[in-house]
Amino acid sequence: MRRSGFGRWVVAIPMCLLALATIYPMVFTLNVAMKSRREYVLDRFSLADHLTAANIADAWNSSGLGRYTFNSVLVTAxxxxxxxxxxxxxxxxxxxxxxRGRRWLFLVCLGALMIPFQVIMVPFFRVLGQIHLLDTHVGLILAYTGQFLPFTIFLMTSFYSRIPAEIVEAARVDGSTTLGVYRRIMLPLGRPALLSVGILNALFCWNDVLISLLVMQSEQHRTLMVGVTALRGQYSDNIPLFAGGVLVAALPVIAIYLFFQRQITDGVTAGSTKG
Amino acid sequence: MAVPAARRTTAARRWHLSEHKIAALVLVTPALLIIVGLRIVPLVLGAQYSLTGDGDRNGLFVGLANYRTLLDDPVFRTALRNVGLLFLALPVAVAVPGLLATFLFLKVPGHRFYRSVYFFPVVLSPVIIGAIFNILLSFDGPLNQLLGKAGIAPVDWLGNSHIAILSVIGVHVWATFGMALVIFMAGFSTLDQSLLDAARCDGATLPQTVWHVVIPELSRTIQFVFVTTMIGMLTGMFGLVYVMTAGGPGGATYLPEFYIWVTQGQMNSPALASAASMVLFVLMLLVGLAQIRLIKRATKEV
Known part of the structure; x- marks a missing residue:
């Protein structure tokens, strides 16, 4: 189905424009972050006079971004x-x-996929408060684990079900226990799936704002994304500085996307083509 | 080893059986505890809270009073009306990536590059996206400056109560169409090439091929994209609303999830918020009926 000449370009041009529309807001923000406040006020679109990380550095130093980043890294990891x-x-x-009950329990795990955090937010908040984990890193880690575990189980189960039974049998004959098989076979063989699921989960946790807003209440425990929402008010009269802060928060994700794009797209499509 | 062979195997099997069961218990229990404790129990508790009162009537059974309050609350009604807008946007949010995936599959030059670019906003946090569009769409911002150069009056993208919700939905669709795109592309890669070749031999045009071959063959993928896109709209827009409009102007950009958050926190009415949660859950279930079918299919393979 290779279309030639004219017809090909009729679709290629809109697609090219759309690609520009997708990437331009990011490029614009990068450019703004390089400008001085004066430059931005005079002309929104002009190219920055010179490449400088001054705004990025200022945003990093003058707000709590360092501490927020530490919180995000800790909780995500x-x-x-x-x-x-x-x-x-x-x-x-x-x-x-x-x-016994394997199918039924698996169904419970998958059914939990359909419970979004928004639906259980109120009781979750109360339960976390009762066990004194509100506003703690452990509480947020538990919240994220509960939130993304059903998805993780779903992907790991479908990956492991493709490992042939002979491999497991062979290890058993060699005297491995069931838990030994997990350690010696499932963990090493599962590496590609673990990488893919791990990166996806890291993105989910890093990018989240709702759960973090709910669990972390004190300023010192804020995660980076919540910190960025606070920047807006802080720098409302200095857009380039604001853009610098936004870039700081986006950079790790951009780096991960550049390196692990395939793992990310493999992960999000893993559930879509089965059956 | 003096143990007779027969006895050894029975003993080994007996040991094996119980060891196997204990191992399964050890492997599954922690995950199940977390899922049941942190998701299913709160769901049940939430349903219960939604029937109790707030403030003085904290913990008292009030029947469906909270649900009545919700329906009378103009802000919640706006939130529901905005969900209606999401449903209206859904066909566009599915058709555009579907069309793009079709083009990419037919090997537009540089399709790998396009795919990477289109998917990029998906990995960014709604907070980052919202912050960027806060700059772009502000009243004295670059977009209005551009419009001004073209002689068009500036538009208050985030401050006009009729336009703001459309801006937020538009940004959400812009930020997430790459997700639907890669799902469509994964579906295309399972498509039987010989069917397409046969269609071409029979002289089918592109629209005919799409209508008679691609859509029927990909019906499951299309269904999946509809469900995931709608769920994304119902549960993935909090960050955008929070950053871009904070629900304003005048409550015009409320969505159920934002309403729940405000009612729980700022308004300190957890019971009312729980009732709103249940409404959102029912909405999710309606959308998810299709997903249940998908899940059933997946569990059969295990």
Missing amino acids: GSVALLLLLGSMAGYAFSQLTF
């Missing part, structure tokens, strides 16, 4: 580690072991 551990354990059990 903790959540991803817990998600991968629990998700791969359950995924292995659901895909390779037979036990």
Whole structure:
């Protein structure tokens, strides 16, 4: 189905324009972050006089972005580690072991996929308060783990169900216990899926604002995305500085996207083409 | 080893069986505890809270009073009307990436590049997207400056109560169409090439091929995209609303999720917020009926 000549360009030109429309807001923000306040007020679109990270550095230094970044890194790392551990354990059990109630329990996990955080927010807040985990890193890690575990289990189960039973059998004959198989076979063989799910979960946790707003109430425990929402009021009269802060928060995600684009798209499409 | 072979295997099997069961328990229990404790129990508690009162009547059973209050609350009604707008936007949010994926599949030059570019906003936080568009769409911002150069009067993209919600929805669609696009492309990659070749041999035009081959073959993918896109709209726009308009002007850009958050926190009416949560959950369930079918199909494979 290769269309030639004219027809090809009729579709290529709008697609090119759309690509520009997709990328331009980011390029614009980058340009604004390089400008001085005066330059921006005079002309929104002019190219920055010179390449400078002054606004980015100022935004970093004059607000709590450093502390917020630390909180985000800590909570994201903790959540991803817990998600991968629990998700791969359950995924292995659901895909390779037979036990009573397996299908039913798997259905419970998948059913939880349909409960968005917004729906359980109020009781979640109360329960977290009762166990004294509000406004703590552990509380937020638990919240993220609860939120993204069903998805993680779903992906790990479908990945592990493609591992042939012979491999598991062979390890058993060699004297591995069931848990030994998890450690010696499932974890190493699951690496591509763990990488993909891990990166996706890292993005989810890093990008979240609703759960973080709810759980983390003191300024010192804010995560980076919540910090960015606060920048808006702080720098409302200095757009270039605001753009610098936004860029700081976006940079890690942009870097991850550049390196792991394939893992990300593989992960989000994994549930779509089955069956 | 003096143990007779027969006895050894029975003993091994017995050990194996129980070891196997204990292992399954060890592997599944932590995950289930978290899912049941942090998602299913709160769901049940939320349904219960929604039937109790706020303030002085905290904890007292009030029947459906909260739901009645919700329906009388003009802000919540605006939120529901905005959900209606989301449903209206849904066909566009599905058709545009579907069309783009079709073009990319037919190998427009540089399709890999386009895919990377289109998907890029999906990985950015709604907070980042919202902040960027806050700059772009502000009244004295660049977009209005551009319009001014073209002789068009400035538009108050985020400050006009009729336009603001359309701006927010537009930005959401802009930021997430790449998601639907990659799902469509994954569907296309499962498409049987020989069907397309046969269609071409029969002299089918492009619209005919799309209508008679691509759409029927990809019906499941299309269904999946409809469901995930709508769920994304119902549960993924909080960050945008929070950053771009904070629900304003005059409550015009409220969505159920934003209403729940404000009612729970600032208004300190958790029971009323729980009732709104249940309304959102029912909306999700209606959308998710299709998803349940997809899940059933997935569990059969396990």
